[in-house]
Amino acid sequence: MELRWTDEERAFRKEVRDFIDRELPKETRERMIRGKSPTKEMVVEWQRKLNKRGWAVPDWPVEHGGPGWTPAQRYIFREELMQAPAPQPLAFNTNMCGPVIIAFGTEEQKKRFLPRMANLDDWWCQGFSEPGAGSDLAGLKCRAVRQGDHYVVNGQKTWTTLAQYADWIFLLVRTDPNAKKQEGISFLLCDMKSPGITVRPIITIEGGHEVNEVFFDDVKVPVENLVGQENRGWDCAKFLLGNERFGQARVGASRERIRRLKAIARETMLDGRPLAEDPTFRQSVAEIEVELQALEMTVMRVIANETKRKGSNKPDPATSVLKIKGTEIQQNVSELLMKAAGPYAWVDGDPEAEGSNQWDVAPDWAYGLAGTYFNWRKQSIYGGSNEIQRNIMAKAFLGL
Amino acid sequence: MDFDLTEEQTLLQDSVRRLLADKYGFEQRKAYMNSEQGWSREVWGQYAELGLLGLPFAEEEGGFGGGAEEILIVAEQMGRSITLEPWLTTTVVGGGFLRHGADAALRGAMVPKLAAGEMLLAFAHTERQSRYDLFDVATRARRDGGGWVLDGRKGMVIHGDSADRLIVTARTAGAQRDRKGVGVFLVDAKAEGVSVQGFRTVDGQRAAEVQLSGVRAEAALGDPEDGLPLVDRVVDEAIAALAAEAVGAMEVAHTMTVDYMKTRKQFDRPIGSFQALQHRAADMLVALEQARSMAYFAALAAQEEDADLRRRHMAAVKVQIGRSSRFVGQQTIQLHGGIAMTMEYAAGHYFKRLTVNEATFGDADYWLRVLAGAGGLVAAA
Ligand SMILES: Cc1cc2nc3c(=O)[nH]c(=O)nc-3n(C[C@H](O)[C@H](O)[C@H](O)COP(=O)(O)OP(=O)(O)OC[C@H]3O[C@@H](n4cnc5c(N)ncnc54)[C@H](O)[C@@H]3O)c2cc1C
Numbered sequence: 001m002e003l004r005w006t007d008e009e010r011a012f013r014k015e016v017r018d019f020i021d022r023e024l025p026k027e028t029r030e031r032m033i034r035g036k037s038p039t040k041e042m043v044v045e046w047q048r049k050l051n052k053r054g055w056a057v058p059d060w061p062v063e064h065g066g067p068g069w070t071p072a073q074r075y076i077f078r079e080e081l082m083q084a085p086a087p088q089p090l091a092f093n094t095n096m097c098g099p100v101i102i103a104f105g106t107e108e109q110k111k112r113f114l115p116r117m118a119n120l121d122d123w124w125c126q127g128f129s130e131p132g133a134g135s136d137l138a139g140l141k142c143r144a145v146r147q148g149d150h151y152v153v154n155g156q157k158t159w160t161t162l163a164q165y166a167d168w169i170f171l172l173v174r175t176d177p178n179a180k181k182q183e184g185i186s187f188l189l190c191d192m193k194s195p196g197i198t199v200r201p202i203i204t205i206e207g208g209h210e211v212n213e214v215f216f217d218d219v220k221v222p223v224e225n226l227v228g229q230e231n232r233g234w235d236c237a238k239f240l241l242g243n244e245r246f247g248q249a250r251v252g253a254s255r256e257r258i259r260r261l262k263a264i265a266r267e268t269m270l271d272g273r274p275l276a277e278d279p280t281f282r283q284s285v286a287e288i289e290v291e292l293q294a295l296e297m298t299v300m301r302v303i304a305n306e307t308k309r310k311g312s313n314k315p316d317p318a319t320s321v322l323k324i325k326g327t328e329i330q331q332n333v334s335e336l337l338m339k340a341a342g343p344y345a346w347v348d349g350d351p352e353a354e355g356s357n358q359w360d361v362a363p364d365w366a367y368g369l370a371g372t373y374f375n376w377r378k379q380s381i382y383g384g385s386n387e388i389q390r391n392i393m394a395k396a397f398l399g400l
Numbered sequence: 401m402d403f404d405l406t407e408e409q410t411l412l413q414d415s416v417r418r419l420l421a422d423k424y425g426f427e428q429r430k431a432y433m434n435s436e437q438g439w440s441r442e443v444w445g446q447y448a449e450l451g452l453l454g455l456p457f458a459e460e461e462g463g464f465g466g467g468a469e470e471i472l473i474v475a476e477q478m479g480r481s482i483t484l485e486p487w488l489t490t491t492v493v494g495g496g497f498l499r500h501g502a503d504a505a506l507r508g509a510m511v512p513k514l515a516a517g518e519m520l521l522a523f524a525h526t527e528r529q530s531r532y533d534l535f536d537v538a539t540r541a542r543r544d545g546g547g548w549v550l551d552g553r554k555g556m557v558i559h560g561d562s563a564d565r566l567i568v569t570a571r572t573a574g575a576q577r578d579r580k581g582v583g584v585f586l587v588d589a590k591a592e593g594v595s596v597q598g599f600r601t602v603d604g605q606r607a608a609e610v611q612l613s614g615v616r617a618e619a620a621l622g623d624p625e626d627g628l629p630l631v632d633r634v635v636d637e638a639i640a641a642l643a644a645e646a647v648g649a650m651e652v653a654h655t656m657t658v659d660y661m662k663t664r665k666q667f668d669r670p671i672g673s674f675q676a677l678q679h680r681a682a683d684m685l686v687a688l689e690q691a692r693s694m695a696y697f698a699a700l701a702a703q704e705e706d707a708d709l710r711r712r713h714m715a716a717v718k719v720q721i722g723r724s725s726r727f728v729g730q731q732t733i734q735l736h737g738g739i740a741m742t743m744e745y746a747a748g749h750y751f752k753r754l755t756v757n758e759a760t761f762g763d764a765d766y767w768l769r770v771l772a773g774a775g776g777l778v779a780a781a
Binding site: 204363370391 | 738
């Protein structure tokens with residue numbers, strides 16, 4: 001056991017931080033500090049910068065463009081991005097679909113898709129959930145029928161995050177309706193420009209447009225876009241979902257929000273004193289900080305374990321712990337931020353929109369904090385709901 | 401103690417329920433919310449016809465003679481439909497200031513109009529620095545001849561953009577955070593020097609920022625040198641109404657959730673068959689029942705004459721209602737899953753309203769601090 005960061009790791013952290021300080025556009029950083037999602041252009045621009053530096057796909061093997069980092073380096077890199085805050089490499093490309101293609105895809109597919117994914121020439125989205133298949137993902141119905149050299153896809157996906165930006169969608173489809181649920185599913189790559197695809201926005205409770213319904217009406221997908229074997233798509237799905245859960249810990253993101261919270265608390269008053277001086281407030285923040293510290297060490301343990309599990313395409317059930325705790329912490333921080341703003345969090349809309357704050361009775365930083373609190377309720381729902389994570393743990397760890 | 405409604409109270413409850421069943425479906429509400437005004441004049445007119453606007457005023461003044469119990473009954477129904485009209489600000493808060501702070505002549509001039517739906521009121525108290533402290537007032541009032549002239553800024557004035565009259569707290573003496581020296585003034589929203597900028601709140605209500613420069617007040621309500629007791633009294637009544645409104649909203653959110661659990665199927669069975677979710681829904685019911693009890697307690701406590709005791713009781717109400725609202729609201733979303741995250745589905749709107757309701761006149765943390773500071777509810781042995 002050696003729990004300290006090595007000198008190399010510390011030097012690496014500095015290298016990453018310096019790079020971000022030098023290269024991250026100011027507008028992107030400022031927008032993210034205000035709690036808003038970066039625009040499509042900001043994400044693309046940033047990922048290309050990372051790619052040029054050889055850092056766009058930290059988790060991929062070197063032969064596909066990965067930097068060859070240790071797990072600790074990968075962790076440090078992501079943490080530094082979150083704390084900046086800077087956009088992460090687009091998860092759909094680099095954490096979800098890319099690794100699936102690397103693990104299950106053909107040489108052809110790797111050559112064709114991976115470089116474009118890394119450079120964000122193609123924006124990918126995740127077509128898993130359906131109206132009837134949420135937690136019970138394997139209950140999906142979207143149908144693909146093979147006809148000669150292509151599949152014909154019919155059905156609907158929903159909750160598809162940022163489909164409005166996407167060039168490609170990776171899909172779970174039912175190719176054998178007679179097999180057992182998990183055994184008749186295939187993993188397809190589908191061009192969003194294919195005839196027969198319709199994207200319809202879903203507006204979330206805070207008023208944002210980040211999710212969509214995607215409809216497939218006789219959409220043709222060439223057979224060469226099948227990943228892995230027909231009817232074995234569930235293996236890809238399980239592999240992908242494990243990676244997704246891991247990504248939900250977001251320790252750096254919570255730390256960045258806590259920093260923001262503390263800065264805000266210095267600017268706003270409670271009982272005639274800055275909120276930051278209030279013992280009760282300080283206690284609730286400190287409580288979250290403790291949990292976050294523990295979570296960070298848990299993340300490190302899971303990462304260390306990952307090295308031992310190398311070669312296994314099965315997710316580590318410990319990722320469920322990360323998902324549950326990581327999302328609870330993020331949700332709690334978002335709530336503290338809203339509460340720090342008190343009644344000033346009530347103004348709906350965008351501080352940049354004209355006329356919304358002309359008299360300055362609410363401070364600029366208060367905008368959007370309630371919206372984020374509302375929106376982040378999603379975190380305990382998606383990526384496998386926190387109830388489902390507990391089910392996984394009860395089964396996988398506890399044998400119940 | 402009798403928790404059963406009298407015949408008259410049942411009639412009142414039924415009439416509000418029928419009106420809202422007819423006029424406040426989810427789609428209708430959405431249309432009101434998205435209209436320029438942000439609420440429905442038509443429904444407002446019907447509140448007036450049912451006597452809801454003049455509810456707390458004596459019959460001889462043109463009111464309905466209702467007490468805290470009647471306010472509770474109506475507020476709960478409005479909470480069930482998460483209504484958007486300025487009833488709380490006009491009838492409960494504005495009405496409270498008129499009942500406790502206006503002389504007979506002023507009441508005589510205003511109450512009939514208010515009861516008829518022709519006089520909308522809003523309470524302008526929040527300032528940039530005040531957060532939830534009603535006594536923290538930087539807006540100034542200075543004597544001018546026989547009247548008062550106001551200068552300052554107020555924010556988060558719920559329904560400030562449609563109000564005919566603003567009820568404004570302003571300092572007549574002392575320093576910004578002194579408890580003495582706060583006056584309450586009635587201001588014509590169209591008076592010279594008043595500018596009002598409306599906006600939408602995160603839960604779909606309307607609110608406004610108000611700027612006052614050299615505005616001549618129409619009247620002072622209560623003692624202009626020492627108006628805080630009046631403000632506290634009125635806000636305590638508003639807290640009781642907000643508690644009932646929250647209970648109504650929680651009831652519907654909870655029912656909606658349980659109904660959904662019975663129909664939504666995953667893994668080939670209703671999600672309501674999963675014990676983890678059953679327990680959560682049961683915990684929501686515990687939270688709701690605790691809140692309901694506290695709403696009754698609030699109606700009782702709002703009538704308490706001892707200001708200090710009343711304050712502590714209302715603090716307890718805010719804490720319980722806030723905690724319950726938070727839990728029921730969050731779990732309503734969680735137990736529905738993704739569907740509740742959408743604007744097209746009612747659950748999220750209840751969650752948002754409950755969130756803002758909790759923070760109105762101070763959130764649970766704020767009031768816990770007040771209550772703890774005052775020594776709690778039970779005296780030491
Ligand atoms: C903002 C947002 C973005 C999303 N982005 C994407 C995306 O890009 N691509 C994609 O494919 N999907 C996406 N999703 C979908 C997400 O993965 C699903 O919402 C999630 O799987 C839950 O499914 P559901 O919403 O249908 O809820 P349901 O599965 O219907 O669940 C409802 C409730 O029942 C509980 N429950 C269900 N089964 C059990 C059980 N066995 N035991 C105990 N409790 C149970 C759940 O935990 C939940 O509380 C997104 C969702 C949201 C909200």
